[in-house]
Amino acid sequence: MPRFALLVEYHGAPFAGWQRQNDQPSVQGAIEAALAKLEPGEHTIAAAGRTDAGVHAKGQVAHCDLTKDWDPFRLSEALNYHLKPHPVAILNCARVGDDWHARFDATQRRYLFRLISRRAPLTSEAGQMWRVNHVLDAAAMQAGADQLIGAHDFTTFRSSICQAKSPEKTLDVLTVSEIQRPDGVEYQFDVQARSFLHNQVRSFVGTLERVGAGAWRPDDVGAALAAKDRAACGPVCPPQGLYLAEVTYPDDPFAAKA
Template identity: 70%
Template sequence: MPRFALKVEYHGSPFAGWQRQADQPSVQGAIEVALARLESGPHTIAAAGRTDAGVHARGQVCHCDLQKSWTPFRLSEALNYHLKPQPVAITACAEVPEEWHARFSATERRYLYRLLPRRAPLTMEAGQVWKVPAPLDVAAMQEAAKHLVGRHDFTTFRSTMCQAQSPIKTLDEISFEVVDTGAGAEVQARFRARSFLHNQVRSLIGTLERVGAGAWSPEEVKTALEARDRAACGPVAPPQGLYLMGVGYPEPVFD
């Protein structure tokens, strides 16, 4: 039974998240339905990470087991045909060893969060960025982020619904870049770690936005982290600015 890795891009707005839902649309459900049109099912796919409702992906990775020995090109083309018109695309496909696992073989996840300081309503970027009302002090946000990089107890920045066994995680990178777009000077925040807690990135960026807006000092982020108390967290950022950009593995999966 050949196993295939799929690199998946999707716009999260129409979905209740990655994970299959009994009564709501999901990205996992959409791909499994497409697979069932190629080979009789049921099909169950596993992903590198479960994104929440409204969260997007450029580089989600999942794997599936099939009966037929497809070529990766034909499989990706067939899936993309059956996924239409939903905003989901298979952008790469590769056959992998049967012991390879999209989640458990992964060594890092990379996320992007987009903030757009702008007073005017969004048109082209609606549903794709977090619109904030005033310019952000990116230098102050980067200073605050220094307190968060490294191995910490992230209880403050963890959803109360998180099922992880431990709140201790190692955050390898938080970096900021200001990108001049036609819509305005967009602030892009990048996060990299082996794994993340539920709602961790949105909790972190919501707190860091408060620093950029001048409502918090960088030192208050350190205090919030050390409190190990969810009540010390700033507001949780909305999902539409968040993108799963890529997943790392010990060996390259896609050419």
């Protein structure tokens, strides 16, 4: 059966997350239903990461197996037609080897979190950023973030329902950028690692926001990490503002289509 890699973008607000669920809408379910319109029957796709309810993606990657050897461009066009009106788009499609796997072949995952400081509620960008109405110190947040870089036991920043076998991960990048806007200040958190624990990024951002607000000192982040205790974590920030931005592979399956 021909295997295809799909580059997927979606707005997470209407979904209970990526993973298919019997009684709630999911991104996986929407794509599998679209595939069934092209080739009747049950379809099961696999993704690079299972995003939570309300989390968005600009660079999710999934793979599917089909009976027909579709032209990749025609397959992406047909899927986009049948995905309407869901806020899900297939940005690219590529034929891959039968043993290629969207999750297990990935070598790096990059998440982006957007946080804005402004007094007024969000309107056109509602659901796309986390809004706070107080000023944040980006330098202090970066100083706290620097203490999380490297290989650590991230039990403190791991959800109590995380199913990962080990809390040990290696965090490669956590940078905080400050962007001046006419309506306020946007802070972007660029987070990169081979893999993540459940709620790890949202735990990072929620904790660092406390640092930026002055409620925590930057060194408190290192102390929380060393505690290896979920109770030592700061608040977990809301899913609005979190994006699965990019997934990296040894050989980019979409390189020829870029």
